[in-house]
Amino acid sequence: xxxxxxxxxxxxxxxxxxxxxxxxxxxxxxxxxxxxxxxxxxxxxxxxxxxxxxxxxxxxxxxxxxxxxxxxxxxxxxxxxxxxxxxxxxxxxxxxxxxxxxxxxxxxxxxxxxxxxxxxxxxxxxxxxxxxxxxxxxxxxxxxxxxxxxxxxxxxxx
Amino acid sequence: xxxxxxxxxxxxxxxxxxxxxxxxxxxxxxxxxxxxxxxxxxxxxxxxxxxxxxxxxxxxxxxxxxxxxxxxxxxxxxxxxxxxxxxxxxxxxxxxxxxxxxxxxxxxxxxxxxxxxxxxxxxxxxxxxxxxxxxxxxxxxxxxxxxxxxxxxxxxxxxxxxxxxxxxxxxxxxxxxxxxxxxxxxxxxxx
Numbered sequence: 001x002x003x004x005x006x007x008x009x010x011x012x013x014x015x016x017x018x019x020x021x022x023x024x025x026x027x028x029x030x031x032x033x034x035x036x037x038x039x040x041x042x043x044x045x046x047x048x049x050x051x052x053x054x055x056x057x058x059x060x061x062x063x064x065x066x067x068x069x070x071x072x073x074x075x076x077x078x079x080x081x082x083x084x085x086x087x088x089x090x091x092x093x094x095x096x097x098x099x100x101x102x103x104x105x106x107x108x109x110x111x112x113x114x115x116x117x118x119x120x121x122x123x124x125x126x127x128x129x130x131x132x133x134x135x136x137x138x139x140x141x142x143x144x145x146x147x148x149x150x151x152x153x154x155x156x157x158x
Numbered sequence: 159x160x161x162x163x164x165x166x167x168x169x170x171x172x173x174x175x176x177x178x179x180x181x182x183x184x185x186x187x188x189x190x191x192x193x194x195x196x197x198x199x200x201x202x203x204x205x206x207x208x209x210x211x212x213x214x215x216x217x218x219x220x221x222x223x224x225x226x227x228x229x230x231x232x233x234x235x236x237x238x239x240x241x242x243x244x245x246x247x248x249x250x251x252x253x254x255x256x257x258x259x260x261x262x263x264x265x266x267x268x269x270x271x272x273x274x275x276x277x278x279x280x281x282x283x284x285x286x287x288x289x290x291x292x293x294x295x296x297x298x299x300x301x302x303x304x305x306x307x308x309x310x311x312x313x314x315x316x317x318x319x320x321x322x323x324x325x326x327x328x329x330x331x332x333x334x335x336x337x338x339x340x341x342x343x344x345x346x347x348x349x
Contacts, residue, residue: 052292053292053293065283066286066291066292069282069283069284070287072282073287092191093191093192093195094191094192094198094287094288094289094290095290095292096189096190096290
């Protein structure tokens with residue numbers, strides 16, 4: 001029985017090895033920069049640009065070929081001394097605003113940027129309503145005459 | 159009081175409506191900022207001959223399609239009969255052979271017919287980034303001036319051709335004719 005388990009484990013490891021290598025290759029490209037500032041710029045940019053085929057990954061973490069092309073292009077442009085803004089503009093001109101992981105504040109993203117504040121204000125309103133209702137006791141209890149009589153009897157202890 | 163009870167129901171319905179709307183959206187249907195822009199510049203070897211260098215000028219001159227394809231892309235293979243029909247119908251199709259191997263691509267085109275007039279060989283996806291290529295296949299429509307007028311990410315279909323691509327090609331060709339006529343008129347006037 002345990003031999004089977006070992007076999008399955010070994011096969012699993014073998015199956016996953018290529019994936020590991022691919023990851024190491026993708027992330028471990030040795031890159032040389034002229035300055036620390038350039039390295040910083042490259043590291044920041046690859047984490048702020050979206051891989052457009054694998055839409056929930058940045059080009060830093062993605063294994064897709066397009067992502068590696070984009071990394072290479074960002075690297076080359078960084079080495080050429082282009083500013084971070086210029087590189088982002090370059091990508092936006094080709095892939096649209098969608099390529100940025102940090103959407104800029106503009107007319108069509110205004111609602112997106114405002115949504116946390118809107119939700120917060122909405123929450124505050126609900127909270128305020130609830131609190132107001134809770135802190136205000138019913139000052140005038142409404143009882144029928146029968147109930148009043150019953151209460152009076154109880155109070156007297158009949 | 160009764161109305162207040164309806165609030166959660168309305169809220170849930172609104173949320174469900176939003177989600178339903180989201181289901182219908184295709185996250186790949188992204189607007190391309192390149193539509194309306196001139197064809198991006200590139201310099202690449204021709205697929206058939208590494209000695210020949212192609213630039214965007216080789217794609218420009220008449221209303222044409224630019225198709226991005228590769229042999230490893232099965233959707234491109236499926237799309238090819240449609241491209242063949244277009245080519246036979248007289249619509250010039252240029253192409254980027256994207257992230258492919260030259261030998262494989264040539265063998266593939268030898269075995270089947272080629273719908274392409276000009277094929278630029280882009281093994282590293284360099285021109286791909288300049289043209290904002292997401293994934294193969296992709297198809298652009300260029301007008302006679304070389305301005306990108308349409309972009310399709312993903313395969314073409316007969317319906318898409320009938321609804322969008324062919325009417326656009328017709329329209330652009332008419333524009334081209336009109337432009338040529340006015341140019342000829344001006345030339346006559348000045349001479």
